[in-house]
Amino acid sequence: MSQAIELTGVFADQHYGMRLDQALSDLFPDYSRTRIKEWILQERVSLDGKIVALPRERVLAGQAVHIQAEIVEEKRWLAQEIELNIVYEDDHILVIDKPAGLVVHPGAGTPDGTVLNALLHRYPEIADVPRAGIVHRLDKDTTGLMVVAKTVPAQTHLVDALQRRDITREYEAIAIGHMTAGGTVDAPIGRHGNIRTQMAVTPTGKPAVTHYRVMEKFRAHTRLRLRLETGRTHQIRVHMAHIKHPLVGDPVYGGRLRPIRNASPEFTAALRGFQRQALHATMLRLAHPVTCELMEWHSPIPQDMVDLIEVLRVDTAEHPDDLVWI
Template structure:
């Protein structure tokens, strides 16, 4: 069993986009061209653009017109301009954030173990794992590509499983395709063991489990829910300690996953009529006076056999400072929730 302590490497910044002048595109832009057909003479320009550059949505083409990125002949063209037959249309397509989503970034990563095949990391709360809308850079994936350039040829840069942005704790990532394939197989076979610490409002006197299928929420596409026809999911919950606080009863729970569905612990806690502390998405109460402003969930223990040599590996991530401080402020003792005792 390995006890982990923080470790970080230098960080970096990302750059700006340059402007486009009349004759040439900036290095991060691409110029597309098309000639206005005779049949389209007199048509509104945005309609002609949509026909000639159908790979882009009409609304995006209109935005580029309004930004002065479209020319008809030598002149900047507007959305409502009339197309002139035989004129050359030029669009300076700017580099979009998603176009550089898989760029290496020298981010601080808390790497607690690494060898030629894999790495185990202790992810801080607030770090997004994979690029997506609203988070096209500064993700764990970007940091992995910088630290391990060989992962550029792997699906998701070697990421095997994810943690939510505001969940802290342990993750394993692969550095080779062989290791990634085997880790994914073992994750599906449930031989990678993951235990979490969760703090929930309410009183829990005995251990229980929730075995309920999880799928997309029928009305809110950003949330998951227990739904008929969802994917099978089971979570075991064991109470570690209970405190009486000025906000009400508070219970620390050890959560053991038997599957890996999106938001699984959070959804199963809500299904069990419990509120995870500061998880406003799934019913937790957010209060200005609460000394914790992110969901109280930490991936505290990770155990698996090495994918290439089957050597047993067992890691523990210390309780992060924000959760520890909150527990202490509520009158709790750290040894009550310390994953060393799990």
């Protein structure tokens, strides 16, 4: 199924000299720049009656623009009654605090039971928004804050804000190894060359930047606060593994559990029992897509991470002079 649309307009003085895709995004803000670029490349856009197929074409004030395009209707997913922890909501956006174990979007192996299915049940009208308003994702076993758009214009503005890096996302994590200071990982991320379900640092990947600082040091682990500058798949997990400090419990990038000398049975059991990556989206800050008000939300780390941190503190107190450099 597809929906035919027709848009017309005239470029104003402020559009003079802008790229065509940029000017069209400003003229028709309900549609993302990515979608508009696709229409240009598909030769669906004309200026003064002439088809233009280059997104970088510079426009002139007074030019008449005409777009004839189609929007392909997305697959209709199943609406399901699944509890969501909503920490903020208005007519345009909502912010949820996602628990571990909940997948954000249906995919291979997870056809339903996701955040998207829950959104469709709670807000039937959100079916008209691409991806049910989901703007960014968290991994299945990563907990914490994520924003959802309830309307197409709100989603368009939030996606553009993400691309401009105007949305701030901070995380807490527990990494393996005793780290002395914070830093920045600036390393491109792309698909793993041999394992297509995994990501990796690779020269052919997309730019990816993660900033981190030390919050608390333990004998053989470090509690971190991280800020994403980009939003690649598995970015924090891949970057921390890349600098030889993978996250505790990471089943994909963490490697085998390494024994810690002089560790108590309780300490070892706690580490073995932590079966997800120790990663939590703790802070989200953005400008509201409609009111432009700067908004910020915080989420405390979940109980499983609280319990793990206490175990690490006890171990460090029992061995104050025995740092383990792993």
